[in-house]
Structures are given as C-alpha cells and as structure tokens.
Amino acid sequence: MNKRADFPLTEIDPDDIGHNASANPTFDSVLSARLSRRSLLRGGVGTAATALFGSVALAACGGGGDDEAAPPPVATDPPITSLAFTAVAKSLEDRVTVPAGYTATVIYALGDPLDAATPDYRNDGTDTGFDQRAGDHHDGMGYFGLGANGLRDDNASDRGLLVVNHEATSHPGSELSSTYLHADGGTPTLPRPAAEVDKEVPIHGVSVVEVKKAAGGGFATVRDSAFNRRITPLTPVQLAGAARGSALMKTAYSADGTQARGTLNNCGTGRTPWGTLLTGEENWAGYFARGAADDAARGNDKSVASLKRYGRAQGSKSRHGWESAGADDKYQRWDISRKGTSTDGTDDYRHELNTFGYLVEIDPYDKAAAIKKRTSLGRFAHESAAFSKLVEGQPIAVYMGDDSRGEYMYKFVSSATWSAADGNAADRIAQGDKYLDSGKLYAARFNADGSGDWLELTIANPLIAGFTGYAFADQADVLVNARLAADAVGATKMDRPEWCATHPTTGEVYYTLTNNSSRSATPGAGQFGVDPANPRAYSDLKGDPAQGGTTQRGNVNGHIIRLAETNGAAAAATFRWDVYLFGAQAQRDAADTSLSDADYAASVNLSSLTADQDFSSPDGLWFSRNTGLCWIQTDDGAYTDATNCMMLAGVPGSVGDGAKKTLAYGSTSVDTYVGKAPTAQTLKRFLVGPVDCEITGLCETPDGKALFVNIQHPGETISKAALANPAGYPSHWPANAGYGAGGATTARPRSATVVITKDDGGRIGS
Ligand code: FEO
Ligand code: CA
Ligand code: CA
Ligand code: CA
Numbered sequence: 001m002n003k004r005a006d007f008p009l010t011e012i013d014p015d016d017i018g019h020n021a022s023a024n025p026t027f028d029s030v031l032s033a034r035l036s037r038r039s040l041l042r043g044g045v046g047t048a049a050t051a052l053f054g055s056v057a058l059a060a061c062g063g064g065g066d067d068e069a070a071p072p073p074v075a076t077d078p079p080i081t082s083l084a085f086t087a088v089a090k091s092l093e094d095r096v097t098v099p100a101g102y103t104a105t106v107i108y109a110l111g112d113p114l115d116a117a118t119p120d121y122r123n124d125g126t127d128t129g130f131d132q133r134a135g136d137h138h139d140g141m142g143y144f145g146l147g148a149n150g151l152r153d154d155n156a157s158d159r160g161l162l163v164v165n166h167e168a169t170s171h172p173g174s175e176l177s178s179t180y181l182h183a184d185g186g187t188p189t190l191p192r193p194a195a196e197v198d199k200e201v202p203i204h205g206v207s208v209v210e211v212k213k214a215a216g217g218g219f220a221t222v223r224d225s226a227f228n229r230r231i232t233p234l235t236p237v238q239l240a241g242a243a244r245g246s247a248l249m250k251t252a253y254s255a256d257g258t259q260a261r262g263t264l265n266n267c268g269t270g271r272t273p274w275g276t277l278l279t280g281e282e283n284w285a286g287y288f289a290r291g292a293a294d295d296a297a298r299g300n301d302k303s304v305a306s307l308k309r310y311g312r313a314q315g316s317k318s319r320h321g322w323e324s325a326g327a328d329d330k331y332q333r334w335d336i337s338r339k340g341t342s343t344d345g346t347d348d349y350r351h352e353l354n355t356f357g358y359l360v361e362i363d364p365y366d367k368a369a370a371i372k373k374r375t376s377l378g379r380f381a382h383e384s385a386a387f388s389k390l391v392e393g394q395p396i397a398v399y400m401g402d403d404s405r406g407e408y409m410y411k412f413v414s415s416a417t418w419s420a421a422d423g424n425a426a427d428r429i430a431q432g433d434k435y436l437d438s439g440k441l442y443a444a445r446f447n448a449d450g451s452g453d454w455l456e457l458t459i460a461n462p463l464i465a466g467f468t469g470y471a472f473a474d475q476a477d478v479l480v481n482a483r484l485a486a487d488a489v490g491a492t493k494m495d496r497p498e499w500c501a502t503h504p505t506t507g508e509v510y511y512t513l514t515n516n517s518s519r520s521a522t523p524g525a526g527q528f529g530v531d532p533a534n535p536r537a538y539s540d541l542k543g544d545p546a547q548g549g550t551t552q553r554g555n556v557n558g559h560i561i562r563l564a565e566t567n568g569a570a571a572a573a574t575f576r577w578d579v580y581l582f583g584a585q586a587q588r589d590a591a592d593t594s595l596s597d598a599d600y601a602a603s604v605n606l607s608s609l610t611a612d613q614d615f616s617s618p619d620g621l622w623f624s625r626n627t628g629l630c631w632i633q634t635d636d637g638a639y640t641d642a643t644n645c646m647m648l649a650g651v652p653g654s655v656g657d658g659a660k661k662t663l664a665y666g667s668t669s670v671d672t673y674v675g676k677a678p679t680a681q682t683l684k685r686f687l688v689g690p691v692d693c694e695i696t697g698l699c700e701t702p703d704g705k706a707l708f709v710n711i712q713h714p715g716e717t718i719s720k721a722a723l724a725n726p727a728g729y730p731s732h733w734p735a736n737a738g739y740g741a742g743g744a745t746t747a748r749p750r751s752a753t754v755v756i757t758k759d760d761g762g763r764i765g766s
Pocket of ligand 4: 267620635
C-alpha cells in the first residue's frame with residue numbers, strides 16, 4: 001500500500017499514522033545524554049570499525065578453516081564497485097524507464113492465470129477466480145532456483161520459482177471497494193456485496209509462479225506449472241513459536257489457539273538460509289472493524305490497551321467493509337468485537353487481530369508443507385526480514401522493522417547455533433522450527449554518541465513485568481504485544497522503519513526510514529522530537545503554491561540508517577550506527593520562485609545528492625548476493641511533483657566512513673552521523689516507474705543477469721465515478737507497454753512484475 005509522505009496527499013495508510021503514545025526518549029533526553037557521553041564520540045568509531053571489520057574478515061576466512069555457511073548460492077563473480085550504466089533521469093512518464101543497454105519486460109500482472117483452465121485476464125472488472133490468478137499490489141519477492149530435475153537448485157539461473165507478495169488493492173480512502181476490480185467500480189459503501197468481497201479477499205496474499213528462460217534469452221512465466229499456487233487470507237496456516245496455543249490466540253476458528261486463517265497485507269520478504277521465504281504482514285490492522293461500544297463489551301479488560309496500541313480503538317472502521325458481506329464465518333471474522341459469551345474467546349473473533357502481524361514462512365518448493373506464522377519474532381507491522389551473515393556455530397539474527405510513525409526496529413537472535421548442513425536439509429520448514437521458534441527478541445535504542453543498544457523484550461525484565469501501560473501475562477503476551485514491550489524498555493521511535501537488508505561483505509545492516517510527517521524540531525501533540533538517529537525536520541514545497549501547491553513538513557524525504565554489530569556478532573547487545581544516505585531533492589523546485597523553499601538546501605541534502613541520485617521516501621532495500629549492489633526503491637508522495645517512484649543502485653561504504661554533523665534548530669541543535677557522500681560511480685538512479693506507482697520487491701537469478709522488480713499500484717487511486725472515463729485514468733500501464741488486454745490509452749492499470757536484463761547479457765549494474 002502506498003504511504004504518502006504528508007498532507008495534503010490522498011492516500012495515507014491509516015496504519016502508518018502511528019499509535020505510539022509512549023514516553024520514550026526524544027530530543028531533550030537524548031540531548032542531555034549526548035552531552036554526558038560526548039567523550040565517547042567518534043574517537044572510538046574508527047577504532048571500533050577497524051576492530052569490527054577485522055573480526056568479520058577473520059570470521060569469513062574462518063581462521064584457516066571454512067566456517068562460512070555453504071548452502072546459499074556461491075557468488076563466484078566479483079562485486080561491482082563502480083556503476084557503469086548511465087543514470088536514468090527523473091521522469092513523470094507513464095512507463096518503466098531503465099538505462100540505455102537494458103530492457104525491462106513485463107512478465108506477471110494482476111489477474112494473470114496460474115493454470116491452463118483459468119481464462120486469460122480481460123481486465124474489465126468481469127474476471128473471477130482470483131485464487132488461481134496473480135493477486136494485486138505486487139510487493140516483496142524471492143527467486144528460488146529449480147534444477148532440471150524439478151528440485152531446489154540455488155545455482156539455477158534459467159528456471160526458478162518467483163514468490164510474490166500481494167499486499168493490498170487500490171481504492172480511494174473514502175470508498176470501500178477496490179475500484180479497478182469491479183466492472184462498475186464496485187459498491188463503495190456498506191454493506192458490501194458478498195460477490196465483490198469474494199473477489200477482493202483472494203487478491204491479497206502470496207503467489208508462487210514458475211519462471212523459465214526461453215531459448216532466445218527472455219523470461220516468461222510457466223502458466224501450467226505444478227508449482228504455481230496462491231496463498232490467500234483464507235489459506236489454513238499454523239501458529240508457531242512461543243505464542244502458539246496462547247490464550248491470546250483462541251478464536252472460533254481455532255479453539256486451541258494453534259491455527260490461523262491466511263496471511264494479509266504481505267509487504268517485504270526475506271529469504272531464509274534454508275531455502276524458504278518469510279513474508280511480512282504489514283498493515284493488517286486496518287482490515288478489521290471494531291464496534292463502538294466494544295471497550296465495555298470486553299469489560300474494559302487489558303485487551304483494550306493492546307487494541308489501541310495496534311490502531312484498533314473501539315469504533316474503528318475496516319478498510320473494505322468485508323465484515324458486512326454476510327453472516328458466514330469468513331465475513332464475520334473481520335469484525336473483532338466481543339460478541340460471544342465465552343470467557344476464552346472461542347465463540348467469536350475478539351482475538352482474531354492477534355493472529356496477524358507476523359513473519360510467515362512458506363516453502364515455495366512444497367505445496368504440502370505447513371505454512372507457519374513465526375510468533376517468536378514478534379507482532380507488529382512487519383516489512384522485510386534480513387538474516388545476519390552466517391557463522392558456523394554462532395546464533396543467527398533476523399533484523400526487522402515496524403512501519404508506522406514512531407515505531408521501532410527489532411532483531412531476533414536464535415537459540416540454535418548455525419550449522420551449514422541445515423541449509424540443504426530436505427525438510428525446510430523443520431529448519432524454520434529449529435531457528436525461528438526459539439530465541440530472544442530485541443528492540444533498538446539509538447544513543448547520541450553513535451552507539452546503540454539492543455533491549456531484550458522478555459517477561460523477566462522488570463521494566464516489562466512491571467509496565468504500567470499493559471499487564472503482560474507471560475512471554476507469549478510480550479511477543480504478541482511487542483510494541484508495548486518495546487515501549488516499556490525505552491526503544492527509540494523511528495521515522496517509519498521499512499525494509500532492512502544485510503551487506504553481504506561487511507555484514508552491516510541497513511534500514512530504510514521512509515519519512516515521518518510527525519517528526520518535529522518543536523514537537524506538539526502526537527509529534528516526535530528530532531533525535532540523532534532521526535535528526536531532520538524541515539519544510540518542503542510540493543508543486544506551485546499559485547496552483548494549489550503545498551508545504552510538507554517533518555522528515556519529508558526519509559533516510560537510510562545502518563548498524564554495525566559489536567565485533568560483528570549476530571548476538572551482540574550493542575552496535576554502532578550512522579546514516580548511509582539522507583533522501584532529498586537536489587535542485588530547487590521548478591515552481592518555486594519564493595526563494596523560501598528549504599527542501600534542496602544543504603541542511604536537508606546532507607548526503608550531497610546530485611540530480612542523478614536524488615530520491616525521496618526509500619522503502620524497498622536489498623543487496624544482490626552476486627554483485628553486492630545495494631538496491632534502493634521508493635514509495636513516495638513528496639517528490640512526485642518532479643518524478644515518479646524509482647530504484648537506485650548503490651555501492652555503500654561502511655559505518656563510520658563519514659562524519660558527525662550538527663543540525664541547528666533555533667537555539668538548540670542535534671548531532672547526527674552522516675555517511676560518506678556518494679560519488680557518481682557509487683549511487684545512480686537505475687529505474688523510474690509509471691504514474692502513481694511504488695517500486696517495490698526485487699530478486700535476481702544467481703548469476704546476477706536477470707533482476708525481477710515489482711511495479712505496485714500504477715494509477716493507484718481512482719473513484720467509482722471516474723472509472724467511467726477510461727481515457728482519464730492516471731495510468732494505462734502495462735497495457736501501454738504492450739502487455740495484456742485493453743487499449744494503450746484506455747486499459748485499467750495493473751500491478752506487475754518486470755524482469756530486467758542487460759542487452760549484452762551481462763550482469764545487472766555492470
Ligand atoms: Fe508495505 Fe511499509 O511498506
Ligand atoms: Ca512505504
Ligand atoms: Ca519539494
Ligand atoms: Ca513498501
């Protein structure tokens with residue numbers, strides 16, 4: 001789902017608005033801490049970095065042995081350290097633009113059939129059978145190689161399975177129906193017809209689709225592959241980990257709290273070292289309705305605090321009104337009000353919300369394998385999952401972000417220590433059981449001296465056990481209410497943590513912080529003060545004020561923060577951090593004649609981005625294992641007066657390669673740590689998407705020669721009334737690129753996967 005940066009833009013996902021009312025540290029307290037810790041400042045970082053990289057290098061070399069994990073595909077090609085392609089210019093065109101010498105080809109769009117029996121997609125709102133079609137809003141994605149024998153082969157670059165998240169569906173905030181899915185735009189008000197809901201539910205979830213390289217070199221999906229399948233909000237899944245069977249999980253669907261129904265709002269992904277996919281459930285809360293008098297119906301028990309913290313105060317309306325489609329259980333589960341008389345919740349869906357908000361593990365190769373929600377990794381608005389560099393005999397860490405204003409960054413550290421042999425085990429889900437069900441969950445605190453602490457979320461911590469904001473019963477309760485536990489321990493409120501990714505060489509962990517309109521130098525109600533890790537609050541002009549242009553405020557363009565664990569250890573309790581890149585616009589707005597527009601100023605453009613590099617609202621983030629390149633994708637609404645959303649390639653350095661920078665705010669100031677500015681060879685715009693899209697999700701073949709990228713929600717928002725004028729649709733992509741049914745100037749837009757190849761057959765980015 002698109003996350004617009006600021007008012008007055010149309011589509012702020014309500015789940016991103018933020019429900020963190022905790023009193024965790026903001027500017028004043030951090031400033032005082034900084035003064036007392038100043039002696040620890042950068043003097044230590046160079047030394048720490050040297051020590052860190054020394055230790056990483058040692059681990060990689062294994063002290064002469066081979067303690068680096070073997071199973072993931074071995075990149076035999078050298079990393080790309082200088083970007084050779086010509087940067088793509090910012091663009092407002094309704095097309096996918098890639099550099100000269102590259103080709104982007106659409107291969108898998110909303111509605112494409114996943115078997116031979118399902119008809120071709122007509123794209124006119126009359127299609128049905130979405131449990132055998134591509135879903136909507138393609139998002140995070142993984143490539144899983146297939147050998148000629150039809151079995152897993154991590155080195156196969158000519159045949160594989162794409163596992164694609166389908167996050168959401170397009171609708172104006174004021175209308176409930178998914179406009180493009182229905183012939184007439186659907187029923188925008190309550191009650192929703194069952195036939196419409198039965199189409200909208202299964203376009204969410206995940207798809208598995210086989211892709212194969214043709215003799216001529218191009219990739220296409222294999223329509224009748226036996227691997228193809230859909231996983232939807234109705235697919236049976238298991239609850240795994242510490243909250244399995246908890247009293248908090250009991251519903252009319254699963255009286256013993258061990259089962260859940262489906263997965264929802266699947267955003268980022270992570271590829272496990274044993275060959276499965278983790279899919280992150282992000283903005284799931286908004287799909288559920290809660291009655292106006294439900295606090296009293298629940299006897300004002302502690303669930304009320306939990307529901308509020310996750311954005312479901314009583315009276316909350318649901319995003320699509322699915323609960324209104326009938327008495328059938330599959331509709332009623334979207335109403336989380338207490339309706340039954342049981343004391344344990346097994347006669348209604350009062351606990352249904354607790355069964356969403358997890359990383360969910362899927363084995364792409366095995367339709368029969370259980371799908372498992374890994375509750376030990378915490379419940380929040382999950383994005384991607386990044387694994388630490390693997391070291392034989394050491395625990396593994398999974399890094400995660402919670403995308404909402406003022407939410408936290410997390411890591412999970414496994415109890416089990418890594419054994420490379422597990423990477424090739426035949427029962428892949430059993431490896432998930434081993435590494436993901438038992439371990440410790442932490443939230444991040446960023447200190448003013450450039451250090452950071454991982455704060456364990458455990459019921460044994462007196463700050464959690466004695467928390468006045470919520471009475472935790474046990475560790476399952478801590479995990480299900482991870483946000484409240486992180487409040488209790490004083491984690492740092494961040495500017496909407498989106499994807500994270502691990503640098504394949506250094507092992508440092510990068511997180512996008514997409515933007516935060518609630519960040520302020522002088523915070524008021526519901527706002528967050530600037531701090532060292534979230535140091536910017538400024539105003540930015542969008543459009544021409546004379547033509548209705550507006551001023552956006554806060555951290556308008558977002559940034560990318562990175563962490564180096566102490567001694568490079570996945571289980572480290574502390575880390576060092578700096579900011580790899582600050583998003584910003586490089587040039588004055590074309591419409592700005594006021595000379596008052598600060599958005600391109602040096603105090604905002606802290607990474608000195610040029611016109612070939614400037615970006616706003618970083619979201620997707622991923623490192624190629626073949627080329628080592630850092631790919632940055634945007635989901636922006638702040639700089640879209642100048643350009644559609646984009647993807648850039650970067651060659652990052654490492655934590656501490658830049659300098660401390662003091663940002664002045666009136667009579668006070670905040671220090672931050674800015675990574676070394678990129679050069680023309682180390683950061684370049686590689687792709688710009690069509691109108692009103694988000695660029696998100698990417699994966700590649702192991703040889704680094706085919707990059708799969710998702711274009712989410714082109715022409716995102718259209719009202720039912722505007723649907724009657726096809727020529728006026730904001731986008732006609734991908735029909736205007738020659739893909740699928742419909743005219744180039746009249747077709748409804750569709751989310752789709754594109755595959756990018758280099759015309760000379762080389763590696764992407766070389
Ligand atoms: Fe689905 Fe926060 O991106
Ligand atoms: Ca986003
Ligand atoms: Ca601007
Ligand atoms: Ca996203």
